[in-house]
Amino acid sequence: xxxxxxxxxxxxxxxxxxxxxxxxxxxxxxxxxxxxxxxxxxxxxxxxxxxxxxxxxxxxxxxxxxxxxxxxxxxxxxxxxxxxxxxxxxxxxxxxxxxxxxxxxxxxxxxxxxxxxxxxxxxxxxxxxxxxxxxxxxxxxxxxxxxxxxx
Amino acid sequence: xxxxxxxxxxxxxxxxxxxxxxxxxxxxxxxxxxxxxxxxxxxxxxxxxxxxxxxxxxxxxxxxxxxxxxxxxxxxxxxxxxxxxxxxxxxxxxxxxxxxxxxxxxxxxxxxxxxxxxxxxxxxxxxxxxxxxxxxxxxxxxxxxxxxxxx
Numbered sequence: 001x002x003x004x005x006x007x008x009x010x011x012x013x014x015x016x017x018x019x020x021x022x023x024x025x026x027x028x029x030x031x032x033x034x035x036x037x038x039x040x041x042x043x044x045x046x047x048x049x050x051x052x053x054x055x056x057x058x059x060x061x062x063x064x065x066x067x068x069x070x071x072x073x074x075x076x077x078x079x080x081x082x083x084x085x086x087x088x089x090x091x092x093x094x095x096x097x098x099x100x101x102x103x104x105x106x107x108x109x110x111x112x113x114x115x116x117x118x119x120x121x122x123x124x125x126x127x128x129x130x131x132x133x134x135x136x137x138x139x140x141x142x143x144x145x146x147x148x149x150x151x
Numbered sequence: 152x153x154x155x156x157x158x159x160x161x162x163x164x165x166x167x168x169x170x171x172x173x174x175x176x177x178x179x180x181x182x183x184x185x186x187x188x189x190x191x192x193x194x195x196x197x198x199x200x201x202x203x204x205x206x207x208x209x210x211x212x213x214x215x216x217x218x219x220x221x222x223x224x225x226x227x228x229x230x231x232x233x234x235x236x237x238x239x240x241x242x243x244x245x246x247x248x249x250x251x252x253x254x255x256x257x258x259x260x261x262x263x264x265x266x267x268x269x270x271x272x273x274x275x276x277x278x279x280x281x282x283x284x285x286x287x288x289x290x291x292x293x294x295x296x297x298x299x300x301x302x
Contacts, residue, residue: 047198047262111198118272
């Protein structure tokens with residue numbers, strides 16, 4: 001995967017967390033994901049297609065998901081339910097949408113988002129994809145954005 | 152979601168299992184998925200976009216995944232690894248590709264597939280999607296195809 005495809009997702013994640021949740025994301029060191037690392041407890045996925053194909057994953061700890069959904073819905077949430085999943089899907093959608101606008105030449109369109117919950121779930125990309133994972137921290141805990149795109 | 156969108160995925164799943172794995176799928180009763188039902192241990196996901204947006208999930212038990220991947224690779228597999236995930240992603244891709252051809256008027260294109268592993272993972276679609284799950288049985292165990300499409 002071309003490294004220049006990563007920056008739009010990185011900046012979109014920071015901007016979406018900032019505007020939607022009033023929360024700063026602090027970026028860690030990006031790394032190549034090999035599929036053996038388990039994801040955080042909740043992951044939003046959205047597919048990309050156009051002149052390239054891809055998948056974007058927004059993965060976060062339970063605490064981040066509960067606080068993010070609570071902020072979006074203006075209420076306090078204590079368990080992962082359909083409202084929390086919907087909020088995580090919506091954040092994933094917004095990040096993919098904002099990144100897509102920065103990758104105009106790929107003419108990407110986005111799929112429906114889906115949200116995976118499960119304590120030790122792993123997300124594997126196809127072998128030749130070389131997906132990149134960008135770890136982030138915010139005041140509520142850990143977040144990661146993973147992107148795999150092939151032309 | 153329109154019920155007529157389901158049949159192409161149903162027939163494609165049967166046909167892909169038949170031609171790629173030499174295995175018959177027996178169909179159970181389709182039902183509306185509400186996100187509280189856990190998926191099988193391994194799920195392949197692929198996004199759809201075009202005149203409609205969607206996500207297709209091919210979920211299967213560990214036994215089915217090991218036997219399916221073993222058949223595709225001509226070897227015996229005993230644990231879920233990157234080869235098994237790749238095989239499940241490829242089956243998902245083939246089912247989505249074959250179904251897409253039957254839904255020409257939607258001008259769908261498919262994203263990269265990703266594969267989720269995890270014993271109790273759940274997959275949630277956005278609230279207003281009304282995804283349909285088609286359960287299947289084959290000689291190795293349980294398989295399910297879930298489709299959510301919105302125009």
